[in-house]
Amino acid sequence: MSLQSSFDPKKLKRYLPILDWGSRYNASTFANDGIAAIIVTIMLIPQSLAYALLAGLPAQMGLYASILPLVAYAVFGTSRALAVGPVAVVSLMTAASVGNMALQGTAEYAAAAITLAFLSGLILLVMGIFRLGFFANFLSHPVIAGFITASGILIAASQVKHIFGVSAGGHTLPERLVQLAENIGETNLITLVIGVAATAFLFWVRKGLKPLLLSKGVSPRMADIATKAGPVAAVVVTTLITFVFGLHNHGVKIVGEVPRGLPPLTLPHFSPTIWSQLFGSAILISIIGFVESVSVAQTLAAKKRQRIVPDQELIGLGASNIAAAVSGGYPVTGGFARSVVNFDAGAETPAAGAFTAVGIALAALFLTPLLYFLPVATLAATIIVAVLSLVDFSILKSTWGYSKTDFAAVLATILLTLGFGVETGVSSGVILSIAMHLYKTSRPHIAEVGLVPGTEHFRNINRHDVLTTTDVVTIRVDESLYFANARFLEDYVLDRIADDKDIKHVVLMCPAVNEIDQSALEALEEINKRLDDGGIKLHLSEVKGPVMDRLQKCHFLHELTGQVFLSQYAAMKALGDVTVPPVASETDEDKVA
């Protein structure tokens, strides 16, 4: 008791959300979580094997990545519905990253994937502890959408070789297509039949089965479960056919021996060389995984008016990845499709994830011998059907109509991801978004404004019929003033007054100026001095509170030749010889000036 009193239980619950929801756990929650776990387990068994394959890893590592990481997330995560585990995009990124360091199938390759999970977990944990979740904000929606679409295409392309039963490699779309075309002559016809049939069946399950079952009077819930079990059916049927007809003797590639048992204890490499080689990829995987995970978690939480805590999500996902690294797994995150299924199936707490882990552990203990004859083509079909639902080019259309710079960022992300691989693609998208944002703010929109008649409101003289005077120029800068646009403002103001001898006052109207940094302050000092040389006074109006606080700390306001007005209307009344509109009163002038 005396020990406990030194803890702040609320703070502890913030870092261990399980203490919060765990204390209210009851039989009904258990039943709901259990049913959701069964459905997700059925979906996850073939997916985890398939994604391990996509990552270039042995099938069992997919299972291992679906046990301990799920338990870790259940303890530390805040989302009630997020289904953590291997996902397509992160598996592809793992293959791209680890593929630079070792050959697929070697022990180093697997060890590098484990180290990648550890590093990625560490990065997520550190970001969570220092509350750096806002980093993910720099991945703009369009860049993410473009990246996911391009990754879906890349992943599908990477699996086509398994459908044809040929070998091919490559990290980019052109590489993959060229290698596929070169080897297409070695197509194994039986494999092709299995692959095409499985793909067609899975597409039909996704689109046509549910309406059919519903029309036969099956309950919607059962229809849903049947739909999610589609991949399991494909696995069972093609495995049986392969076993019965001995198709593996006719060139059909099968999964083969999958070791039976619980995950082994593994340790990541601690070599600085390997860490530095993997570090860049680990950051990308962490951030992409986090963004994917948080988007789905937030969407699902919103449906139940719940909230998730992004910084605690970082800790949850970090713990999951470290759990993956110590138990023979590879990088994991919250998957989009499985989380939606988990939510729809009624999962109420993160315990559903822990129950799923139990299901996968049972599979690892007892089902692996049954996977021996599973054709790789079936797993490829599972992946293709799953990822093609990620491909969505509508973002190109919507950004084209709304914002050409966003369009450029999406297009660049898609093309660079397809043409140069996932890491180049997403990094370029982020850098391009930031660069274009900086470029735009470095050439801000500047409007000369006048009074809208009958109001105290000022608008652009080029867009509205407004009142102005000849000896007062009011310039509204539509941007914060900072180093990137300080010189631009200086040039603009000095050019504006150069040829106009009537000007006596320049008012900088600052409702859009959210910051004035040191560089911009120096530019303002320069403007003030140069205007003074020409006998022109510089005034400011509508300076925001936080900006004014800062200006009051320095000499500028003493040097300023003019005044600072609370509102532009007050500035106009004090400086202008314009007839003050009849609606305005002269009272309270001192208060606003």
Place this chain on the structure above:
Amino acid sequence: MSLQSSFDPKKLKRYLPILDWGSRYNASTFANDGIAAIIVTIMLIPQSLAYALLAGLPAQMGLYASILPLVAYAVFGTSRALAVGPVAVVSLMTAASVGNMALQGTAEYAAAAITLAFLSGLILLVMGIFRLGFFANFLSHPVIAGFITASGILIAASQVKHIFGVSAGGHTLPERLVQLAENIGETNLITLVIGVAATAFLFWVRKGLKPLLLSKGVSPRMADIATKAGPVAAVVVTTLITFVFGLHNHGVKIVGEVPRGLPPLTLPHFSPTIWSQLFGSAILISIIGFVESVSVAQTLAAKKRQRIVPDQELIGLGASNIAAAVSGGYPVTGGFARSVVNFDAGAETPAAGAFTAVGIALAALFLTPLLYFLPVATLAATIIVAVLSLVDFSILKSTWGYSKTDFAAVLATILLTLGFGVETGVSSGVILSIAMHLYKTSRPHIAEVGLVPGTEHFRNINRHDVLTTTDVVTIRVDESLYFANARFLEDYVLDRIADDKDIKHVVLMCPAVNEIDQSALEALEEINKRLDDGGIKLHLSEVKGPVMDRLQKCHFLHELTGQVFLSQYAAMKALGDVTVPPVASETDEDKVA
């Protein structure tokens, strides 16, 4: 005549400013340019030798870099007073960059420096042609100030070994100090005497000579010339003493054989490996050189109410560097101190630079044998005295008082430049400035506002006594809405309405919103939908023209549950049950709503 008519002479003059000022050249301009050229030549001879030494290059390369590049700038440059040639900071950066590739004193080292000049010239030309001069804006004033100060310290530290006559290396301050301390036992006393005497003399010339001469009745102009000739006097006297007493036989390091003659024709390397190794440094050198050059050119132009054209300056400096590369030189730019001297000495056109080139060419033809006995310690003293005037820590004080983020950027730039070298220092400064700007804009200032009584003006409810109503919340976002803060806004608005059941209307007041990108648009759509779920209407007010134009291109305005008001006052009158202040009239309401 018929050929000429196909040219646009104005356009040609833009790219060849010499056609502009050249056509008005006369005897008086010639006389003024000539006098300025003589003074600058006297100053440049020792400086060019010293800076070549600083760059780790043979002394004559400093002379070569002061001939053809000056002629090229005279043809293409727009500044009337800029003195182009070797400068301290760029020489230091050259040493840092080329030092990674070859050993000082080898032919490869010199060839790499020539290639660096070529690359840097190419980059500047391309930036000029594509008008990318705005890139330089991303070097904030504080970062530049910090970088120049730290470079001054680094350069001075690099020369101390010559004063002591010991050998030492290193690119960072700690490295240099440690190596100096290790070898201090080998100090050559005669060298130390020459070095300390020369340094003391030069400091005295800089601070004490001019007042002394003025008090003796010497004209200010002559006093100025005498001051600038100080380094030449030091060179002549120490060279004579060394020659007369044969001090080079007593361990005093001398410049030695400097080849006589005009610059040789040289060609840069065209190897992709070398280019890729030098590319990053070339970009940094180009941008730093450009920024230094443009700052001094603008300051001097402003004093005579002239203007320079930054994009044409890029072309001028690019041509200079390519000229340096083909004539045995190394990277050049407009120097601060020499340009001021050139201006003060009365230079009226860029021809003064061409005349200086003639002076240096004469020196290269006839004076080099006289430099044989020049002690290296004297050159080191010249450098130390010149660069210590660059060291100015006042930027730390002014940023500390005004802006802590600018302070952090300066401090980081200074410490990283001293601790890790020039390239790391300046790159980190730039990245840090951009990162901090993005961080600030990703967590924008958001204020809830109300009506200032007696006006139509709205201000922060926490800072002003304002009128509000219970069922209308007006939120002013003080930042453009873009990907980095889209989620922040969503969270803020949804948190704000979560616990307040009275709210019927949320007005987003957008005078500070200069952009709404695709990510922010999606966030607004989400806010609109979620508010609608709670029966709350979302309105916008004071949306800027360019932002409104974009919104009208998409579906959002149709989905918006509320209205868009021209002014916040109009929104208040339409939505609020607040007593409309008596000063306002009800006329023209339709016009503003």
